[in-house]
Amino acid sequence: MKLSHSFIFAAVIFLMMSSCKKETQDNQKTNDVSSISTEETLKNSQPLSEEFKAYWFANAAEITSYTLEQARYGEIREGSAVLVFVTEPFLKDEQVKADLSSSTNIPVLKLNATKNFYTGIYPYSIMQSVFYPLANNQHALKISCSVQEWCGHVYTQLNNRSEFEVTSHSYFEGEADENFNLGKTILESELWTQLRINPESLPIGDLEIIPSFEFLRLRHVPFKAYAASAELLSGTYKITYPDLNRSLSINFNPQFPFNITSWEESFISGYGDNAKALTTKATQLKSIKSDYWNKTTNDDFKLRESLGLN
Template sequence: MGKFSIKTQICFVSVMLSAFLYSCNQSGHIETTATPSISENTTEVKTETTKQKTVLSSEFKKYWYAGEAEISSYKLEQARYGEIREGTAVLIFVTEDFLPLKQVKADNKNAKNVPVLKLNATKNFNTGIYPYSIMQSVFYPISNNQHALKVSNSIQEWCGHVYDQLNNREQFEITSHSYFEGEADEKFNLGKTVLENELWAQLRIDPKSLPVGEIQVIPSLEFTRLKHVPIKAFQAMASIDKNTYSMHYPELNRTLSITYNPEFPFDILSWEESFKSGFGEQANLLTTKATKLKTIKSPYWKKNHNKNEKLRTVLLLD
């Protein structure tokens, strides 16, 4: 390089270095979700997206992008305080765009939006004179290659109301509010692992992708709240037998089984949840059961007039 000036040599080295770095970046490229511009996500979340994403079929797009939600009603037999209570449960699945930084549903189209399959799961039953109302909400990426972006749970009954929220950022960020002294306002983080809440939406996208074997799972926020169990990961054994997905938690003496249609759209037909219910020596191993009554597709957010109440009769809720 003695023939060239110092300035020319510096320019040549700079060009070569830039080419080398660009080449390294290209060779290390891994396809992420449909919205790779989500720069506000943390390193942990980006790592999750290195899993292979689910390729959406034409029937999936036709079913889930028709501008309607899928609403399914269930006959509920809920274990509470050592007895079985009759009630109803509803699963509402709908696709929408989610903003991972603000952790909310997106109002407008945006390159940073993440398409999700949202599940709002509700339960209503009475314990003697007073009613219970439970709702869990899950925002699960349709790419099916990372954990739910957000999970929340609220329970209302005459003694008071409680609320839990999990946000998927660098870690799982937990916020919890309760009227119980020992469970008052709390904020803490957890390492990322399987969320029981997310499995219901994951099943609807691809049942074969559900985790099996010995795994670490954070139980549903409904269960941890009703049983006053710490929100943390527990060891579980998961398996699929024909069209039933089951998980058993040895430490919690709890088993959850979800039975689904083996054919698309993989709708949930029923579920059972066995655990000890009651207090002290009066506690017994009881099984909560939910059996499907009816499914409809509807843009329910537009069905808010008195004349639309007949749809509740169609769902066998009234």
């Protein structure tokens, strides 16, 4: 069905690009939803199609669940993964979500990617966040990654300023507290959001790429760019890292909205005699559009069931 110009205009004017709510001092929830005006959207981003605006500026996030087969310690673990894509206004200097609408805000497509699985008795919880501007061929403005398990937790954050500013904290010796800068280059994590905006803009050929923070932290690999090659086929984007014995294939719908249907990541898992080449796989289970930040009551739990998440 063709959308009218008035509908699109209203959708953009009342665009609510929010993630979650803040708590006030009296412990009451307030709706932390901001809007981006038509003027600032056009000023601070690439030209966006009416189709794009209708899908992404509708006061709802796209939430997709996946069955997960995760390689860890030389074995495949069953679990779940969730990709949450949502647009929101971003403050360039502070590098956080904007609370108020302003012509200086940068519209971004945010990805919150989570994984949950068990290694024997104890659980793993991984989350990566990407804030990518709604413009082609620009780097993410901010990326963060946290990994929690019973041995401890690690956190890494990259801020895109004059250089890539990286802060990392870990309970492992040699990784405890680090602050360093890197020259700007392609970030693997940003490619997932770039794909959702325009897969034809994805870089191909021989490249230098900083791998996902999840991989770098779990494998205790030096945090830097590595030689890689990338190819874009119909519905598949593949990256290969020869020096890391690793490859990543992201499968997606070649038609808008370019939703990600599955992915595979092959690498050496385990240590010593237990090390072997294994492949992590994630396959789409369910997908919904929802203003999840407003779905906080016990009655809203059924939405998790609709995603196949228990």
